[in-house]
Amino acid sequence: MLIVGISGGSGSGKTTVVNKIIESLPANSVSLILQDAYYRDNGHLTNKERAKINFDHPSSIEFSLLVEHIEMLKEGKTIGMPIYSYLTCARAKETIPVKPKKVVIVEGILILTNPRLRKRLDIKVYVDTDSDDRLMRIIRRDIEERGRSFKEVLDHYERFVKPMHLLFIEPNKRYADIIIPQGGKNQIAIDILTSRIKENLNEGK
Numbered sequence: 001m002l003i004v005g006i007s008g009g010s011g012s013g014k015t016t017v018v019n020k021i022i023e024s025l026p027a028n029s030v031s032l033i034l035q036d037a038y039y040r041d042n043g044h045l046t047n048k049e050r051a052k053i054n055f056d057h058p059s060s061i062e063f064s065l066l067v068e069h070i071e072m073l074k075e076g077k078t079i080g081m082p083i084y085s086y087l088t089c090a091r092a093k094e095t096i097p098v099k100p101k102k103v104v105i106v107e108g109i110l111i112l113t114n115p116r117l118r119k120r121l122d123i124k125v126y127v128d129t130d131s132d133d134r135l136m137r138i139i140r141r142d143i144e145e146r147g148r149s150f151k152e153v154l155d156h157y158e159r160f161v162k163p164m165h166l167l168f169i170e171p172n173k174r175y176a177d178i179i180i181p182q183g184g185k186n187q188i189a190i191d192i193l194t195s196r197i198k199e200n201l202n203e204g205k
Contacts, residue, residue, distance in 0.1 A: 001100065001102060001103070001104060002103050002104070002123070002197060002200050003104050003106065003120055003121050003123075004021075004103060004104070004105045004106070004121070004122065005106045005107075005111050005112065005117070005121035005123070005125060006018055006107045006111075006125045006127065007107075007108065007109060007110070007111050007112045007124070007125065007127070007173075007176070008109065008127030008128060008173075008180075009109060009127075009129065009131075009165045009169050009170065010109055010134060010161055010165070011129070011134035011135065011137035011138040011141065012127045012134055012183050013127055013137075013183025013184040013185070014108075014109075014127045014183075015184075016183060017125075017127055017180060017183065017184050018032065018105055020194075021105065021190065021197065022105070024190075024191075024194040024198075025103060025194065025197065025198065025201075026201075028101070029102045029201070030101055030102075030103045030104070030105060031098050031100065031101040031103070031104045031105070032098075032104075032105050032107065033069065033070070033098060033104060033105070033106045034107055035106065035107060035108020035110060036084060037081050037082045037083065037084050038061050038063070038065055038066045038084070039060055039062070039084045039089075040062050041084075041090055041091045042089040042090065043088055043089055043091070044090075045089060050089045053089060054160050055086075056109065056110075056160050056164030056169070057160075057164055058113045058114065060110075061110055065082075066106075067114075067116050067117055067120065069081065069098075070106070070117075071120075073098070073100040073104055074100070075100075076100050077100065078097050078098065078099050079098050080095030080096070080097060080098075081095055081098045082096075083095060086145075086146045087146070102201055103197060103201070106121065109165075109169055110169065112124060112172035112173070112175045112176065113168050113169070118175055122200075123178065123193075123196065123197070124176045124177045125177070125178045125180060126172075126173035126178070126180070127180045127184075128173065128179050128180065128182075128183075129181075129182060129183040131162075133183070135157060138153065138157060138161065139153050139154075178192075178196075180193070
């Protein structure tokens with residue numbers, strides 16, 4: 001089993017990179033774990049309290065559960081990945097079954113900040129995208145998917161996203177084995193990464 005971690009700032013194009021990798025690999029050979037599914041359950045908080053949650057700080061993630069699930073997959077066990085809602089800040093009672101496969105991709109902005117998780121990643125990738133491009137994607141995503149107003153998005157970006165990116169996310173790209181500039185637009189870098197994954201799969205036959 002090959003564990004690939006794909007990190008990068010919010011709106012950097014990580015999902016695009018992940019999707020292109022999955023499309024290039026043999027069918028049914030990849031399982032995907034989303035860091036966002038492991039946000040701590042804060043459904044008990046009031047709306048005012050939820051608005052203060054810093055989703056860009058490492059403490060917002062239940063890394064112990066994430067690491068435990070990766071260990072279970074490596075042991076050949078199916079896990080129940082949580083379902084998290086940004087609207088309610090709570091986890092659903094249901095979970096998503098994720099089966100162990102030859103390649104497990106772990107995707108999220110904070111995955112390189114946790115030493116225990118980093119040790120379990122065979123390939124560490126950082127998707128590096130210009131801050132202006134990331135902001136435009138964040139505005140579009142938060143308005144369309146998270147129900148925020150334009151002003152709320154900008155306030156949230158200034159208060160949480162930008163300072164946490166500079167403090168925690170960008171500095172941790174030094175741990176990356178591969179850095180992909182220009183996000184999902186950099187097909188050459190994505191092809192190189194995909195080729196390395198395929199080589200590993202062939203070696204494991």
